[in-house]
Amino acid sequence: MAFYYRRLASTVAGRGGGVVVILIALATALSISVNLQERALRMGSAKAADRFDMVIGAPGSETQLVLSSVFLQPSALTLIPAQVLYEVQKNPLVAWAAPVAFGDFYKGMPIVGTNAALVTDGGKRPLLAGRVFNDGFEAVVGAGTGLSIGSTFSPVHGQVGEEWAHAHAEVRYTVVGVLPADGSAWDKAILVPVNAVWRVHGIHAPGDHDD
Numbered sequence: 690m691a692f693y694y695r696r697l698a699s700t701v702a703g704r705g706g707g708v709v710v711i712l713i714a715l716a717t718a719l720s721i722s723v724n725l726q727e728r729a730l731r732m733g734s735a736k737a738a739d740r741f742d743m744v745i746g747a748p749g750s751e752t753q754l755v756l757s758s759v760f761l762q763p764s765a766l767t768l769i770p771a772q773v774l775y776e777v778q779k780n781p782l783v784a785w786a787a788p789v790a791f792g793d794f795y796k797g798m799p800i801v802g803t804n805a806a807l808v809t810d811g812g813k814r815p816l817l818a819g820r821v822f823n824d825g826f827e828a829v830v831g832a833g834t835g836l837s838i839g840s841t842f843s844p845v846h847g848q849v850g851e852e853w854a855h856a857h858a859e860v861r862y863t864v865v866g867v868l869p870a871d872g873s874a875w876d877k878a879i880l881v882p883v884n885a886v887w888r889v890h891g892i893h894a895p896g897d898h899d900d
Contacts, residue, residue: 740810745773758789761799761874766791785811790886793844798834800844800862800879802886808868819866824882829866833876840864844889860889 746754747767756762777786790802805821808814808829819838822829830836841861862881870876 802883817869831876832870
């Protein structure tokens with residue numbers, strides 16, 4: 690009986706040691722995973738920020754301006770006159786400048802009204818497939834959107850679930866280009882001509898839209 694007791698205690702102790710080893714292994718794996726994810730997040734954030742030498746917006750929170758325009762965090766920003774963009778584009782010290790107009794989404798992914806310069810980083814970034822949009826209802830999508838060339842979709846103003854959200858069912862964008870993945874929030878962005886965004890919201894000519 691005493692021998693059996695000692696053997697049982699040894700077995701329990703052995704199992705306890707095994708559990709400790711497993712817990713240590715899990716903790717180590719979790720720590721490594723968190724560090725890798727944090728590193729990937731930093732690298733993705735750095736890649737996204739590297740594309741923007743300067744961000745211009747209305748007076749307000751500088752942090753929110755960067756979070757919204759660079760990292761595509763949804764937020765209501767104060768608009769600035771379109772004339773500011775035109776003046777910046779004319780400046781001989783500026784290689785290229787692009788507008789970013791937000792408000793519409795597709796399946797929770799932001800639709801960004803902009804121009805060809807932002808799509809190609811001023812001609813330095815080739816597309817993964819297809820071509821840059823023209824001034825019609827065409828789109829260039831990030832590699833993580835799940836959309837491909839020829840896909841069509843209608844935008845939703847606001848995000849699904851928001852009280853004031855509504856669909857623009859009469860509008861259909863067609864995907865004509867796909868951007869290469871860079872590990873940033875822009876992998877799930879949908880880029881369209883800013884003029885198209887204005888027309889979707891009832892503005893028929895850029896001159897009619899001051900913001």
